Amino acid sequence: MGECVFCNEKAGLFRKEHKECRQLFESGKRKIASMVEKSLNDHQWLKDNESQLKEIAIQNFIDKKTLTKVIINGWENAVDMAFEDGILTEEEEVGLVNISSQFSLSQFDLDENGYYTKIVKGAILRDILEGKVPDRININGNLPFNFQKSEKMIWLFRNVDYFEQKTKRTYVGGSQGFSVRIAKGLYYRVGSFKGERVDTQETAFVDTGMLGVTNKHIYFAGENKSFRVRHDKIVSFNSYSDGIGIQKDGVSAKPQMFVTGDGWFVYNLLSNVSNL
Ligand SMILES: [Zn+2]
Structure with missing residues (x-):
């Protein structure tokens, strides 16, 4: 049995x-997660109801480890809610921090699905939109970038794949069927030169490296290729779900693409940072 x-x-x-x-x-897990989620804009309520929350856990066979997971799950839903209207407000940020400290959730646990990082990103975008230069990241180790005076690091993307768009020239419709064999060679008659030149864009992988964003430039440093671009030299951005494309000023400038894994953040960051 x-x-x-x-x-x-x-x-x-x-x-x-x-x-x-x-x-x-x-059902106990759902109840607890929704209590946490609901408290985003009313943290006091969750504090007042903490004993009820723990009681639900006991009544519904939720052990300590599962309880922590469920609370984190509710907290992650609250983060999603906070971002639903676009920007993470200061009140929302404080609310989320309050929940995490109430249950002593570790930064490591909160970031298991990248939600802690998401809050930092949200706060950075808010700073930039408010015209402030964000100062929210600490970077370990030396950076391969040569910063200018008074330049401040805002964000660093690691393991970024860098692509360039290259024009590939091909000819179509130029049939060789019109050739005639003369002596030992082939002679192409005028008719065989009707082929059209077609330029196709090809996206070519160039390198993997770090993409640093400062208040003045974006920097890329890979094993084979390193460069920096001043924000005001970028004339347009293309948003992708997992990265961004930029087009620099100048007729010969080729579109450049960076796969950062987070199109929403990198696009908002780069398209606004030049206003600082
Ligand atoms: Zn049973």
């Missing part, structure tokens, strides 16, 4: 849980 993993009572042959216990467990 198997025992129920939730209530430890007999569960029946080849069974390891009661259906009712499983349902209690699942």
Whole structure:
């Protein structure tokens, strides 16, 4: 006879849980997560109801480890809610920090799905939109960038794939069917030169490296290629789900693409930072 993993009572042959216990467990998790989520704009409420939250956990067979996971899950939903209207406000940021300190959640746990980083990114974008130069990151180790005076690092993307758009010239429609064999060679008649020149754009991988964003430039440093671009030299941006494309000033400038893994952030960052 198997025992129920939730209530430890007999569960029946080849069974390891009661259906009712499983349902209690699942609904308890939902209740707790939504309590946390709801407290984004009213943290006091969650403080006042902490004992109720713990009671729900006990009643619904939620162990300590699971409880922490569920709270983090609710907290992540709150982060999503905070970003729903676009920008993370200062109040929302404070609310999220309050929840995490109430339950002593570690930065490591909060960032398991990248949500802690998302808050930092949100705060950086808010700073920039308010005209402030963000000062929110600490970078370990030396950077391969040669900064100018009074230049401040705002964000560093690591493992960025850098691509350049290259024009590939091909000819189509130029059939060789019009050639005639004369002596030992081939002679192409005028008719065979009707082929059209077609320029196709090809996106070519160039290098992988770090992409640094300062208040003045973007820097790229890879193993084979390193360069910097002044923000005001960029005339247009292309947004991609996982990165950004830039077009520099000048007729010969080729489109450049950076895959940072986060199109939303890099686009908002680069398109606004030049206003600082
Ligand atoms: Zn049970």
